[in-house]
Amino acid sequence: MSDPMTTAKLAPIDRSSYEPAYVQLVNILSHAIASGQYRAGDQLPTEAELCAAYDVSPMTVRRAVGVLLDRSAVSTTRGRGTFVKPPQLAAATFELNEFHDLLDDPRVEVRVLETRVVPAGPRAAANLSVAEGTRVISIRRLLQRAAEPLFYHRESLVYDPSAPTVEAELGVTALRDLFEGGAGIGPKRGELIIHASVLTAEEARHVERPAGSAALVLEHLFYGYDDRPMSWGRFVCRGDLLQFRAHIGVQAATVPPKGSTRAGKRP
Numbered sequence: 234m235s236d237p238m239t240t241a242k243l244a245p246i247d248r249s250s251y252e253p254a255y256v257q258l259v260n261i262l263s264h265a266i267a268s269g270q271y272r273a274g275d276q277l278p279t280e281a282e283l284c285a286a287y288d289v290s291p292m293t294v295r296r297a298v299g300v301l302l303d304r305s306a307v308s309t310t311r312g313r314g315t316f317v318k319p320p321q322l323a324a325a326t327f328e329l330n331e332f333h334d335l336l337d338d339p340r341v342e343v344r345v346l347e348t349r350v351v352p353a354g355p356r357a358a359a360n361l362s363v364a365e366g367t368r369v370i371s372i373r374r375l376l377q378r379a380a381e382p383l384f385y386h387r388e389s390l391v392y393d394p395s396a397p398t399v400e401a402e403l404g405v406t407a408l409r410d411l412f413e414g415g416a417g418i419g420p421k422r423g424e425l426i427i428h429a430s431v432l433t434a435e436e437a438r439h440v441e442r443p444a445g446s447a448a449l450v451l452e453h454l455f456y457g458y459d460d461r462p463m464s465w466g467r468f469v470c471r472g473d474l475l476q477f478r479a480h481i482g483v484q485a486a487t488v489p490p491k492g493s494t495r496a497g498k499r500p
Contacts, residue, residue: 447472
């Protein structure tokens, strides 16, 4: 069992807060883990101890522990209790905040460089699930912000003269619209693959970097509402434009839970 004195040192539940008690308990325990009060391998207070310390129901405690389990912060062992997990590198989820910011930046403009109907090459044919040589629409775009080139975009679309897809694609002026499309016209779902590469001569010319420089490629495959591939393409940018970031382990809150900086009494 955990040390009851350790339980007593945790922050109290604020009964006047708009946050549910289980959310507050999640924050209290998360802060205790992040601050080192509970370390990897340590056992958290038992359900009975948490109920007594915070005057909450077993259901409230189970909901809080369930959230910590979902966050991979703790693990439970039947008959033994709940234990703090060490940071799980394999479970890290990387964020691409810089790309998200570009999606919402009104200064980012999309300029169409070329639109042609061409025979599908091997890669386009494989990704669009059509026979090699089938006619597809090839679009080249340059995405820039205040005249600074950001991405060179190459896209291949299934050729369907009866669909308004082409008109919609040519009317795109914002980066977010390339992913969302218009109502009933844009993709139903998609896949995004990010990998390292080097700039080809064509790509380097458009992003104004030397050929052979490091590049980052965001490759996309979008499916229509019939669940068939509708477009495949590649956003190519210089290697220093975007960064991946991930946090492992429980992060300390910017503002610790009320009362967590001083020893408190059991409520």
